[in-house]
Amino acid sequence: MNAATERFSLAGPAxxxxxxxxxxxxxxxGLAVLCHPHPQFGxxxxxxxxxxxxxxxxxxxxxxxxxxxxxxxxxxxxWDEGRGEIDDALAVVAAQRAPGQPLVLAGxxxxxxxxxxxxxxxxxxxxxxxxxxxAPAVGRFELPPVAADTLVVHGELDDVVPLTAVLAWAxxxxxxxxxxxxxxxxFHGNLPVLKQVVTSAWAARPPAxxx
Numbered sequence: 077m078n079a080a081t082e083r084f085s086l087a088g089p090a091x092x093x094x095x096x097x098x099x100x101x102x103x104x105x106g107l108a109v110l111c112h113p114h115p116q117f118g119x120x121x122x123x124x125x126x127x128x129x130x131x132x133x134x135x136x137x138x139x140x141x142x143x144x145x146x147x148x149x150x151x152x153x154x155w156d157e158g159r160g161e162i163d164d165a166l167a168v169v170a171a172q173r174a175p176g177q178p179l180v181l182a183g184x185x186x187x188x189x190x191x192x193x194x195x196x197x198x199x200x201x202x203x204x205x206x207x208x209x210x211a212p213a214v215g216r217f218e219l220p221p222v223a224a225d226t227l228v229v230h231g232e233l234d235d236v237v238p239l240t241a242v243l244a245w246a247x248x249x250x251x252x253x254x255x256x257x258x259x260x261x262x263f264h265g266n267l268p269v270l271k272q273v274v275t276s277a278w279a280a281r282p283p284a285x286x287x
Contacts, residue, residue, distance in 0.1 A: 091152025
């Protein structure tokens with residue numbers, strides 16, 4: 077992403093997990109773990125939407141940590157239909173999160189499914205302070221109910237995950253959705269808008285820090 081991006085690997089349940097870390101300009105307020113889109117359709121930690129999230133969270137003061145799911149790039153293992161990929165995300169959190177450190181989980185498309193499932197598993201112990209879902213793969217994977225302050229951003233013209241599907245998932249939860257007019261699934265031409273939506277959401281409603 078930039079010259080300061082640190083590339084490294086850590087041990088995961090299927091072997092090495094390839095990671096990329098970007099530091100904020102000042103003292104970190106927390107850790108943001110970012111999940112990339114579907115591995116079988118070209119998704120990697122270098123996806124433009126995921127890189128945009130990394131920039132947004134670094135700007136917000138978080139250590140931004142992207143990683144490749146098993147079988148992608150230099151990460152060991154093979155596609156596990158979403159099950160092992162959730163384990164990969166949790167392994168990254170366990171390895172990189174300091175005790176008591178505020179955590180944000182974020183994901184794009186399939187990565188949104190992984191982030192939501194990881195947040196659900198962490199909820200009973202050391203929960204994330206906020207969840208961010210960009211064009212989550214509703215209908216393709218089973219997303220659990222999410223916290224009321226979850227930020228969900230979707231493109232109006234998404235032809236991979238229709239906006240109607242996301243609204244149907246959100247409706248029973250009375251969960252607001254931020255819609256980017258004219259945007260498709262990959263937010264081509266709308267990445268600056270996506271970044272602004274995320275940073276503005278923090279300015280408008282900062283997550284509650286652990287007591």
